[in-house]
Amino acid sequence: MSNGRGFDFFERALFATFIVWATTSMAQPARSAPTEPADSLSVIVHELSEQVRDLRVSLAEMRSDSERAHAETNELRHQIEQLRAERSGTGAPEMGPGMSFAPLTSKTRAFAGSHPAAMEAQTGVPADPDPQENAQAGRVASIEEQYDLLSGKIDDQYQTKVESASRYRMRISGIALVNLFSNQGTVDNIDLPMLAYARQPGESGGSFGATVRQSEIGFEVFGARVAGARTKADLQLDLAGGFPSVPNGSNSGLMRLRTATLRMDWDNTSLIAGQDALFISPNSPTSFASLAIPALSYAGNLWSWAPQIRVEHRVPFGETSSLLFQGGILDPVSGETPGTSPYRAAGPGESSRQPAYGTRTAWTRDISGHPLRIGAAGFYGRQDYGYGRTVDTWAGMADLEVPLGARFSIDAKFYRGRALGGLYGGLGQSVLFDGIPTYASTEVIGLNTVGGWSQLKYQVTRKLELNVAFGMDNPYARDLKYFLYPQSYAGTPLQRNRAGFANVIYRPRSDLLLAAEYRQMETNSSATGLNGAGHLNLTMGVLF
Secondary structure, three states, X not given: XXXXXXXXXXHHHHHHHHHHHHHHHHHOOOOOOOOOHHHHHHHHHHHHHHHXXXXXXXXXXXXXXXXXXXXXXXXXXXXXXXXXXXXXXXXXXXXXXXXXXXXXXXXXXXXHHOOHHHHHHHHOOOOOOXXXXXXXXXXXXXXXXXXXXXXXXXXXXXXXXXXXXXXXXXXXXXXXXXXXXXXXXXXXXXXXXXXXXXXXXXXXXXXXXXXXXXXXXXXXXXXXXXXXXXXEEEEXXXXXXXXXXXXXXXXXXXXXXXXXXXXXXXXXXXXXXXXXXXXXXXXXXXXXXXXXXXXXXXXXXXXXXXXXXXXXXXXXXXXXXXXXXEEEEEOXXXXXXXXXXXXXXXXXXXXXXXXXXXXXEEXXXXXXXXXXXXXXXXXXXXXXXOOOOEEEEEEEEEEEEEEEOOOXXXXXXXXXXXXXXXXXXHHHOOEEEOOOOOOOOOOEEEOEEEEEEEEEEEEOOOOEEEEEEEEEEEEOHHHHHHOOEEOOOXXXXXXXXXXXXXXXXXXXXXXXXEEEEXXXXXXXXXXXXXXXXXXXXXXXXXXX
16 A cells, blocks of 8 residues: 555444444434434444554554555665676666665665675776676575565565454464474384384384374464563464374374463563473574474473463663573472373373472573573472372573574583473483382382483585584483382383484575484383484474
8 A cells, every 4th residue: 555545435334434433323203212312422433443553553553664664675675686787788777867776774785785786886986706606596586585575575465464353463373384204113203203212023023104183373462561561472382282093193293272461561571471482491402303392301391381470570781781681480290191081181200299399590691693692591390209209309500592603603501400301301200209209118219310411513505504412311310229119101110311412404595494313212211221313303394
């Protein structure tokens, strides 16, 4: 829409219709008990005025967005025409009478500075020809891609606008992800493997398949300001919630809740409530082969999507560094699998009648556009297994992100704790029993464990990156030696799990990604010894 004449006419017609209706209504004789027409008319006028004011605000925002988008499109079109002229050998267009080029903008200055021909077209100063024609062609393709994407968004601006029941802006995002995989050895989950098992008699020793159940969809709603804070809510879902009991049900993943949060953000303070990732353990390795479950689970990566309420406060130090303080309470999860009943029963964490507590402090500094981050966190909770048997669960954690120049970076996480099965620590084992767990005479202890992971990232180009990561979770052998009945994900005591992967991720367009990953797992079990498995995963995804 280039102007607002259609909407001005709509406003006038709306007012004219209202005046006619009001006049007709007042002229008709009363057919019922006396009312208060003046008050009712005043209320209607006030409501209509509010609606018209909201409509004008929305129109102003739409016009501003449209004008800005058109300006960016014209700028990109001009650059493409110049570059196409250079590639055809005609050079930059001549400047005739009355013609002039607009000065370099902040978006084109960086491009023109690295492209002599474009600088010549903008300034009129001759420049040496660029011998790297391939690099020039790549830049042209990049600008054409941005132009096509922006033009498409402008054309569909009003058709694709998402409406909600409220007047606040809503955004839908997500990824349609296809994973093709092949396994060597026996694993716990063929498309999202975390542990390696011993090969059973009669098994083929491997598997092959494909899945789309790691696809995700998200909803974001941006609300009004409340007490000076910006409000926002988001909901994230995927299809990795299990399988229906129907033929070929493995290809019909059930929808699963990942996160759902409500936020209030002031300038330096935020209040977050809902189900979210662990703020005490924020980072995870980069992998699109393991999107439904963060990579290196049960191999040094503590994580969970847990209901929580937390407060964050940022203390800036100049323009390049800041200190972050976080603290809150969490649902005291302990890692048990829920029963088949539709009703929720209290687990050991909920039976303790108190929440879990977490706190984290992190220092961040910007180094040439790359963050240097160091964080330290603590966690405490309690679990009750009946007959007065309580276990304290705790953890001390450290996380860091270190840039190594413009292309390399290292991410890492380390922890030491006890009874961390609910956070995917201790290989899913929170506690151990020295006898039948339901007997009152059976002793229970929390399983001590230590672990962590590290990742090296190499950003080859803007579209291509390589990642190599390794992690390990190591429960204490002295605990496993004397207590043989674990509260465990696997059902048998697991002594150690190590996993590593290497992947390549390529994004030819902003909305398309291709990836390949190979993962190796080694799991020590007290029953079967050391077991190994390999997992190859090819991925294609479209972001929206």
